[in-house]
Amino acid sequence: MPMSKKALNELAVVLADTHDPSAMRDLLEALLTPRERVRLALRWRLVCLLTSGMHQRSIARQLGISLCNITRGSRELKRRPVFRQKVSQFVRDQ
Known part of the structure; x- marks a missing residue:
């Protein structure tokens, strides 16, 4: 390995x-470096907003990020069921 x-x-x-x-x-x-922590937190916020049903363009405006970044987050949610389940559970519990 x-x-x-x-x-x-x-x-x-x-x-x-x-x-x-x-x-x-x-x-x-x-x-993580401070910058890595900010980026990780931003990615987390992005997938939470996607999971809550917010439209990609609205997320882009709210978070100040590109649609490409949002598309990547959306793709990861679709490709990784355990990830999607954990994010969905967190969003539901909030």
């Missing part, structure tokens, strides 16, 4: 084992 795939699997195990939101935030802040 290539090192990057192995490292990603290891990270997935650590993140999945982190049940405390405060501890998870600490992990994310330690692993």
Whole structure:
């Protein structure tokens, strides 16, 4: 297994084992640069808005991002059922 795939699997195990939101935030802040955290948060907001039924053009205006970025988020929601399920569950619970 290539090192990057192995490292990603290891990270997935650590993140999945982190049940405390405060501890998870600490992990994310330690692993990601400030810019990466902003981009990750923006991507999260994007998929939540898509899941809630907001139109892509409205999302683009609200978040100040391109339709290409929104299309990528939409594609990932369609391609990855576990991702879609987790986002949908979060949106429903809000």
